[in-house]
Amino acid sequence: MKERNPLRDAVQIALSASVAATVTAPVALAADDDVAEQDTVTVTGSRIKRVDIETPLPVTTISREDIDSSGEISVAEVLRGSTFNSFGSFRQSSGSSAQSQSTVSLRGLGATRTLVLLDGRRIAGSPTFGSGSAQNLNTIPLAAVERIEVLRDGASAVYGSDAIGGVVNVILRKDYEGVNLAAGIGRPTSEGGDEENFSITAGVSSGKGNITFSLDHAAQDIIFNADRDFSDVGLSSFGFPGTMWIDGVGRVSDPRCPSGIDTDGDGVGDEPDPNAGTDANGVDLGSSVLRDTRCRYNYAGVSANEASIERDSFFVNSNYEINDSVSFFARGIVSRTESFGRYAPTPVVGGNPFAPTMSADNPNNPTRPGALLLADFPGFDQGQFGVFPAGATDFSQWDTDGDGAADIDCGANPDGACEITSIWYRNVPGGFRDSLVENVMIDGLVGLQGSNDWFGGSDWEVGLQHSSQTNADTTRGLVITPILQESIDSGAFDIFAVNGPTDPNVAQQSIHEGFHNEETRIIAADGAISFDVAQMANGSVPIAVGFDYRDEKFSQDYDGLQNAGAVTGSAGGEDITGARAAYAVYGEVAIPVLDNLEVDLKIRRDHYNDFGNATTPQLSI
Structure with a gap:
């Protein structure tokens, strides 16, 4: 649970200079002139500019005041707690290339069917999600946001097929005057997840235009599963010590795997005992528990639930009045997000595509008579699945079916050892899987807009945009499977620590630092014009x-x-x-049937050079 810190509310240091001017208008020369001209606006989900912003569309607006009072530090967090996001969204989950990402899902249809716009225009999608089919909300600087409009209805006939779930239109600040400094910190009641943010927003106007900019820094610390009661235990089949498969016997756990703690009173351990210590060979037993013939590993004891995230961004928005009917506008955003996450050490998979094996004559084979003495693991819980006959001295004499005879009896093989045909193993000696992910968004837009006497009076706009997102993921602690198998076969890597503690230097020889780079880029051009085609009674x-x-x-x-x-x-x-080109034309008409009833008709025609054509109509009342 997040604890409200006074600095979140109080440290809003505002150094603002607001300009207010009162102008006395000339005396009206005609009665018709005393009606002030009203600006027209475009509402999310429609291309028509209106004086009356009420439309048949279900649009919810989150104002700047709402954002400030929420205490959140990102657009993703503001949207995550909203009722229209009732089916959830993706947050920065640790341990994947998407750990720095956050998305929104409207009406439960998924992030790839929820379109996110900046000032009514697309931005490059995250390359991590379906080749850019969803937008990463963490790249949008919160300090630059004026309001967020959420259309809780499909809008494919206006924006394209990926708006079937709805539209989130982030409206950025413009025409801002003055300077505003803001800072805040947040401290959860549990360990991890500390937040801090700082921003400066400033703007200046002249008689011809305005320039607004902001610098924004926000950070949230990593949250480990072990620091939350609901996530501190998660057992995996791939443990340390490991589990082996022996033909003719079946699945057999390393006997050093501890019985753990019995939390539900059924006589069987179900959670690792952090105080289990180490065995005679130095194997750490505090993260594993014997369950269902497998030595299971508590990956939640070391892994992170939410990755840390740090974002720095710069935003600028400007406009300039060329003449009374034409204005120039430009917008630029550069946003860099860095994230650190942690997964448990790599599980070496028993099965496809790789199953490490061990031959019967391997000097480190634990089934070799005398290899693992019972005296070295007195805590082994035999009663769960098998016993050792009276007089048994080592692991090879284990009776798994209770018939009084040793089952791990491979006397036909060298030294009486069994061939191990697959191993379930957690590469604890190789270290954690740590992921460092960097996202960079660069977005630039220029355009012209204006009003003229065409068609009896019209509003028009054209724009040209370049937008890109890159994702660079570096992950340490991966395992090169051929090298691991070679080190097992040669006897250099004592994977079961039969002859003493596993040499960490040998374990590191199979460790790999992997990288993964992705990029999406769009170059876009658009244009629209709106005007009245008729006059009706309403x-x-x-x-x-x-x-x-x-x-x-x-x-x-x-x-x-x-x-x-x-x-x-x-x-x-x-x-x-991959690359593709997409073209679209669209049209929309609003018919005032009654004073309080309007019918909107929309149609859009898309052409994709790699797919074909699509026509999408829509009727709203």
């Missing part, structure tokens, strides 16, 4: 038509070993490069 009939064009590119590359499938501990992947 008001005018406005129409909007427009086009947009996008040139999209996606690429990803992995290091050579991950590309070749020679590494375990990460999903890996193939090097991919």
Whole structure:
């Protein structure tokens, strides 16, 4: 639970200079002139500019005041607690290439069907999610946000097919005057997750235009699973000590695996005992527990739940009045997000694509008579699945079915040892899997907008945009499977610590630091015009038509070993490069049927050079 810190509310240091001017208008020369001209606005989900912002669309607005009072430090956190996000969203979950990412899902349809816009325009999507099909909210600087409009309805006929779940339109600050400094800290009641943020926002205006900019820094510390009661235990089949498969016998746990703590009173340990210490060979027993014939590892004891995240961003927004009917506008954002996450040491998989094995004549084979003496692991819970007959002295004499005879009896093999055909093992000697992820978003927009007498009076706008996002992921502690198997076969790597503690230097020889780079990029152009086509008894009939064009590119590359499938501990992947072009034209008309009833008709025609065509109509009342 997050504890409200007074600095979150009180340290809002505002040095603002507001300019207010009172102008006495000339005496009206005609009765019609005393009606002040009102600005028109465009509401999310519609391309029509209106004086009356009420539309048939279900739009929720989160104001700047709402954002400030929430105490949150990111757009993702502001949206995550909203009712329209009732089906949840992705947060910066530790231990993956997406650990620095946060998304929003409207109406439970998923992040790839929820469109996120900046000032009504697309930005490059995160390359981590479906080749850029979802946007990373953590790249948007919160200090630059004026308000957030959420359309809780599909808008494919306006923005395209990926808006079927709804639209989140982040409106950025413009025409700001003065200087505002803000800082805050947050301290949860539990360990981890400390927050801090600092921002400066400033703007200056002239008679012709305005320039607004902001610098924003925000950070949140890592949260470990062990520091939360609901996540401090999570058992994996891949343990340390490990579990082996012996043909003719089945799955057999390393006998040093401790029985753990019985928390539910059924006589069987179900949680590791952190005070279990080490065995005679120096094997740490505090993170493992014997359950269901497997030595299971408590990965939650060392892994993180939420990755740390640190964001620095710069934003600038400007406009300039060229003449009475045409204005120039430009916007730029540079945002860098860095995240650190931790996974438990790499599990060496028993099964496809890699199952480490051990031959019967391996000097480190634990089934060799005399290799593991019962005196070295007195805490082994025999009663769970098998016993040692009277007089038994070592692990090879284990009777798993209770018939009085040793089952791990491979006398036909050298030294009486059994061949181990697969091993479930956690590479604890190799260290944690630590991930460092860096995201960079660069977005630039220029355009012209204006009003003129075309079609009896119209508003128009054209824009040109370049937007890109990169994701660089470096993960330590992965395992190169061929090297691990070679070190087992040669006897250099004593994976079961039969002959003493595992040499960490040998374990490190199979460790790999992998990298994974991704990028999405769009170059876009768009234009729209809106005007009234008719006058009805209940008001005018406005129409909007427009086009947009996008040139999209996606690429990803992995290091050579991950590309070749020679590494375990990460999903890996193939090097991919792809591109496509998308064109669209659209139209919209609003018909005032009654004073309080409006019918909106929309249609959009998309063409993709790699897919084909799509036509999307929509009717709103």
